[in-house]
Amino acid sequence: MPPKTAPNPAPTATPPATGAARVVKKRRPEQRQLILDEAAHLFKERGFGSSSMRDLGARVGLDAASMYNHIKSKDEILEIICFQVSDTYIAQLTEVEQMEANYLEKITELLRRHVRLMTKDGAAVSVANNEWKALTEPRLTEFKQARKRYEKGFAALIEQGIAAGELQAVNVSVALFTLLSAVRWVELWYRPGRNLSAAELENDLLTMLLDGLKKPTA
Amino acid sequence: MPPKTAPNPAPTATPPATGAARVVKKRRPEQRQLILDEAAHLFKERGFGSSSMRDLGARVGLDAASMYNHIKSKDEILEIICFQVSDTYIAQLTEVEQMEANYLEKITELLRRHVRLMTKDGAAVSVANNEWKALTEPRLTEFKQARKRYEKGFAALIEQGIAAGELQAVNVSVALFTLLSAVRWVELWYRPGRNLSAAELENDLLTMLLDGLKKPTA
DNA sequence: AATAAACACAAACAAATGTTTGTTTAGATT
DNA sequence: AATCTAAACAAACATTTGTTTGTGTTTATT
The missing domain is CATH 1.10.357.10 (Tetracycline Repressor, domain 2)
Incomplete structure (x- = not known):
């Protein structure tokens, strides 16, 4: 079920904010472990069912969708x-x-x-x-x-x-x-x-x- | 925000199934306690966050909406x-x-x-x-x-x-x-x-x- | 410099969520 | 018998859910 409308019409040519508070992350296979660690703390605090992927993303510093590059579900x-x-x-x-x-x-x-x-x-x-x-x-x-x-x-x-x-x-x-x-x-x-x-x-x-x-x- | 369309145009004049497996419940102030008891078991089994009101309703034998006659939330x-x-x-x-x-x-x-x-x-x-x-x-x-x-x-x-x-x-x-x-x-x-x-x-x-x-x- | 792969995000998705509304039914009260 | 009220349901609601898609960007490799 693909989106029917064009989803990303070039966001005003933003050069993804390398300025300001841009952390110097390079290649990061550690992101997966970060997600798992942060998830452990979140799940402990709120319980699995009450924890959303968006909550988790916020802690990791990543969009919910982005985490699916590192984990399956x-x-x-x-x-x-x-x-x-x-x-x-x-x-x-x-x-x-x-x-x-x-x-x-x-x-x-x-x-x-x-x-x-x-x-x-x-x-x-x-x-x-x-x-x-x-x-x-x-x-x-x-x-x-x-x-x-x-x-x-x-x-x-x-x-x-x-x-x-x-x-x-x-x-x-x-x-x-x-x-x-x-x-x-x-x-x-x-x-x-x-x-x-x-x-x-x-x-x-x-x-x-x-x-x-x-x-x-x- | 009331519903814009007529929600209940008389369901084919069903005399709410007093036949078949109709339990003889009369007035029931015990329904509230039933809900609480069943909720305790459900929440214990699945956790609060993973338990839905519809799950609970199914156990109690009530529509999710109906439970709001007995509990606030x-x-x-x-x-x-x-x-x-x-x-x-x-x-x-x-x-x-x-x-x-x-x-x-x-x-x-x-x-x-x-x-x-x-x-x-x-x-x-x-x-x-x-x-x-x-x-x-x-x-x-x-x-x-x-x-x-x-x-x-x-x-x-x-x-x-x-x-x-x-x-x-x-x-x-x-x-x-x-x-x-x-x-x-x-x-x-x-x-x-x-x-x-x-x-x-x-x-x-x-x-x-x-x-x-x-x-x-x- | 060109290419390919890894990765981030915006937008959207269907499904599920808690809850409200309007109406109908059943029992109690008069 | 007429009236009232508690309670059940269907339908809809606004959000939130997990996840996918498409696109753009970054990084490593050549």
């Missing part, structure tokens, strides 16, 4: 953000699973990396955690599977930790979700440059959570 | 849901603050009611927790203040508990957010009728969290 942006996060989580799980350590140590390390990703990439993690429901269908199922895989792997560590006598015999699901959930305030509340450093936070949080898991008598 | 629906939840939370805090009990007991009771509201009114709580950012301006600020009031009150209990020697000397903010956050998986994962009852869940969760807070030597 609004949906694709969400996909990239969500799967970049879930891929990282899965990778961390796999690494920790193969560590030489006891289960309490593995759980500690996995939680540590989990929190670290939040303090480093808070916006993206937030979007992956809260906006994934807006994914469209082939990817929606894939994402759910990835999350399930992570939860299963994490649960297995807890289960084995209990079997090995390293942890209290709590309900595995309750423990799993409590840990994963407890850690999520970081993504919502943490701002770098508060009087709480990322390292302090990490330690305080882990201490608090694992004191509830650790066997008091061992 | 889409925004108002969100407001009602959010403040109904925050009002309840504030009320619970006030009640617990005035209890005759030590701080650990107060914290336990507050958390217990907190969780109970989630298992009872999961959808509304979820919306209040995740979609409040979509509130429009006079109410947005009010909501933030209510949340702050709740957090401050909760933090005070923790602080006093520490001062009284009932709790470990953890960072108050970390403890507060960890507790509030840990509890939130209930709203996301809990479904009544799983093999985990609401009462079991409540106890397991509290045990796990407060074992990390309780002084090991006292």
Whole structure:
């Protein structure tokens, strides 16, 4: 459905404003990443459904239409953000699973990396955690599977930790979700440059959570 | 801006389908509550921004336009849901603050009611927790203040508990957010009728969290 | 200097959005 | 039976939505 009327009859021969506030951008394959970064923050703030491509364009400093030179669709942006996060989580799980350590140590390390990703990439993690429901269908199922895989792997560590006598015999699901959930305030509340450093936070949080898991008598 | 053309030239004299699947609804002031309930579930599932009034109407079994006989706007629906939840939370805090009990007991009771509201009114709580950012301006600020009031009150209990020697000397903010956050998986994962009852869940969760807070030597 | 590719924008698009209007129906009240 | 009112709907509304098209400009390559 092409436009019926001539769309651009030469805008008064404007030599695209190289004067004034013209940023010196040259070739910019980084524009794509800028769009993704800005989208993560926008989607976190306003939610995917309440964020328009024009809003996003305004933040990036680009016309909405121009962004389609760098990305395929609004949906694709969400996909990239969500799967970049879930891929990282899965990778961390796999690494920790193969560590030489006891289960309490593995759980500690996995939680540590989990929190670290939040303090480093808070916006993206937030979007992956809260906006994934807006994914469209082939990817929606894939994402759910990835999350399930992570939860299963994490649960297995807890289960084995209990079997090995390293942890209290709590309900595995309750423990799993409590840990994963407890850690999520970081993504919502943490701002770098508060009087709480990322390292302090990490330690305080882990201490608090694992004191509830650790066997008091061992 | 009234319609310029005659909008409804008598639809072939249809006596509004009292036959077939006509529910026996009489006067219905309950329609408003139905709309609010259905909205809570829809907003939880799809997010406020991705939920349309037509979607909502379909669930309620009403034309989108018809709902405006019961509610003022889409925004108002969100407001009602959010403040109904925050009002309840504030009320619970006030009640617990005035209890005759030590701080650990107060914290336990507050958390217990907190969780109970989630298992009872999961959808509304979820919306209040995740979609409040979509509130429009006079109410947005009010909501933030209510949340702050709740957090401050909760933090005070923790602080006093520490001062009284009932709790470990953890960072108050970390403890507060960890507790509030840990509890939130209930709203996301809990479904009544799983093999985990609401009462079991409540106890397991509290045990796990407060074992990390309780002084090991006292 | 010429060419080709990457990229930005204006204009337009169809579809979807929240909401209003006018009218009709059904139940309650008199 | 006549009247009133709450509530349902169809149609339309003005905007906003995501996206496409066409054109011009910029940059890198030759």
